[in-house]
Amino acid sequence: MLLTDCQTSAASEPAPKFYGRRQGRRIRKAKTTLLEAFLPAVSLTLETDLTSPDLFGIPVKEICLEIGFGNGEHIAGQSLAHPGTGFIGAEVFKNGVANLLSLMTGIKEADQLPEKISLLPDRVDNLRIWSDDVRLLFDRIPDAFITKVFVLFPDPWPKKRHAFRRFINPDNLNQLARILKPGGILRVATDHKIYKGWTLRQLHADPRFEWTAACGNDWKHAPADWVETKYQRKALREGRKPVFLDYRRV
Numbered sequence: 001m002l003l004t005d006c007q008t009s010a011a012s013e014p015a016p017k018f019y020g021r022r023q024g025r026r027i028r029k030a031k032t033t034l035l036e037a038f039l040p041a042v043s044l045t046l047e048t049d050l051t052s053p054d055l056f057g058i059p060v061k062e063i064c065l066e067i068g069f070g071n072g073e074h075i076a077g078q079s080l081a082h083p084g085t086g087f088i089g090a091e092v093f094k095n096g097v098a099n100l101l102s103l104m105t106g107i108k109e110a111d112q113l114p115e116k117i118s119l120l121p122d123r124v125d126n127l128r129i130w131s132d133d134v135r136l137l138f139d140r141i142p143d144a145f146i147t148k149v150f151v152l153f154p155d156p157w158p159k160k161r162h163a164f165r166r167f168i169n170p171d172n173l174n175q176l177a178r179i180l181k182p183g184g185i186l187r188v189a190t191d192h193k194i195y196k197g198w199t200l201r202q203l204h205a206d207p208r209f210e211w212t213a214a215c216g217n218d219w220k221h222a223p224a225d226w227v228e229t230k231y232q233r234k235a236l237r238e239g240r241k242p243v244f245l246d247y248r249r250v
């Protein structure tokens with residue numbers, strides 16, 4: 001049984017409905033083995049004490065959270081670039097979780113599988129995965145615990161009748177405002193016109209967040225520490241210009 005099954009069934013309240021895909025194409029042998037044999041070593045469960053100094057394999061100065069990491073390129077790149085920071089990545093899509101494990105271990109094909117799977121030598125042990133809906137994890141995260149939250153290219157749910165499914169919504173903003181440290185950053189990137197307007201309206205109406213942009217260049221160009229993601233590449237290929245919206249927790 002994968003941890004995702006345990007996580008959902010262990011929750012005391014009924015799980016919130018998730019509208020995206022949990023699995024895509026058949027996952028090949030190498031990545032299936034990573035899910036079975038390596039994910040438990042780097043995975044969070046409902047029992048994990050997030051305040052434990054041993055949460056990561058190394059001491060960390062601060063903790064960042066990426067919600068919906070997709071194929072994991074951004075969180076893998078950030079965790080490599082910031083070895084003193086702990087990263088928690090949440091993703092429901094099993095193929096994406098498997099891809100992140102592949103980035104962490106360098107294993108892509110079955111013939112690369114060693115007897116004992118470990119991190120690539122250039123990586124420190126500063127990344128943990130919640131392989132389920134982040135809303136199930138929220139109540140486990142203490143107040144003012146997270147320095148940065150990344151919500152990158154969230155599903156836009158462009159139809160009006162699906163607007164309640166958009167991740168940036170009042171309930172989730174209550175949780176993000178609670179778990180972010182004062183001065184912490186919520187970064188939302190999107191290439192979707194409707195989602196951009198939606199995010200700006202939601203966050204401008206919320207006095208707990210202030211937009212950090214001083215001029216157009218600040219949000220039309222990727223921030224300095226940016227790592228390109230799969231959906232960003234797709235947007236650029238298809239001629240859509242992403243925006244990068246950073247909000248500071250007041």
Ligand SMILES: C[S@@+](CC[C@H](N)C(=O)[O-])C[C@H]1O[C@@H](n2cnc3c(N)ncnc32)[C@H](O)[C@@H]1O
Binds near residue numbers: 020071135229
């Ligand atoms: C459009 S994709 C973007 C993926 C990635 N951030 C990128 O830029 O390539 C949105 C991702 O968010 C994930 N997601 C949506 N809601 C989520 C939730 N409540 N908890 C965890 N992951 C979620 C979906 O499974 C999906 O993989």
